[in-house]
Amino acid sequence: MINDSDLSASLEDYLEAILILEKRNRVARVKEIAEALNVQMPSVSGALKVLRSRGLVHYEKNSYIRLTEEGMKVAKSIQDRHFALAGFLRKVLNLSADSAQDIACKIEHVITPELASRFRSLTQYIEDEVIANQMSRDSWEMLITGHQKNDSDN
């Protein structure tokens, strides 16, 4: 069983990119992965060999790439952490969708699934209890950013 923490941040990015491409096109290609991660094709080939040696992807030279069952499990766990963080950054800390995506991509590699779930509980509490019942979204934005609306993103 591969533990997420055995993978470098960059290998995690590869698995996540393959998951997204598989969802979109059923399979992933080296060229598409290179474009998605903004890296050179030889770097992709190198990473795929490591991922294959760990049993996380099916990959033969010049063929399509698919996640193995284990690779799918790891990729989904990373994506799950990503969603938890991006939701928190956007809904609670009032970042723009783009900034939230960007920062979530960087933080997702350093948190455990358990911590991601705490971020999710916090987001849910702020959305369902605080913003719905105790103050308007504008007031929440002002409380968090210290600014009036329209000046709310960094």
Place this chain on the structure above:
Amino acid sequence: MINDSDLSASLEDYLEAILILEKRNRVARVKEIAEALNVQMPSVSGALKVLRSRGLVHYEKNSYIRLTEEGMKVAKSIQDRHFALAGFLRKVLNLSADSAQDIACKIEHVITPELASRFRSLTQYIEDEVIANQMSRDSWEMLITGHQKNDSDN
């Protein structure tokens, strides 16, 4: 004017370590920095040369190291982000002090001072409004972790 974002995460760690050592001993030494960051002494010398070339530290071979005024400003900004994150992770997400320090060290490099300040506002709101007025700390821990107390850290 050096912008924080011009520095790699590892150079930021050096400045932070020098700040802590200066506070403790008035000056920092290569050996102490190497111990604090768990790196070899030649790596420290290399990093100090880069920091010196950017006007962030005073450093001559075999002498003490001190932050310049600009270096102090950058180091304090990093430390400020670190405190904001560690406080949030401990008080709001209920991590142990050690886990909070550890994760804050990794995240502090990817967030802006503005985002750190939003984390601080959120922590203050949860501490002052939610935990003080609306529920006990135990109830908050249970809400965030989904566990009873004593099973609250990851």
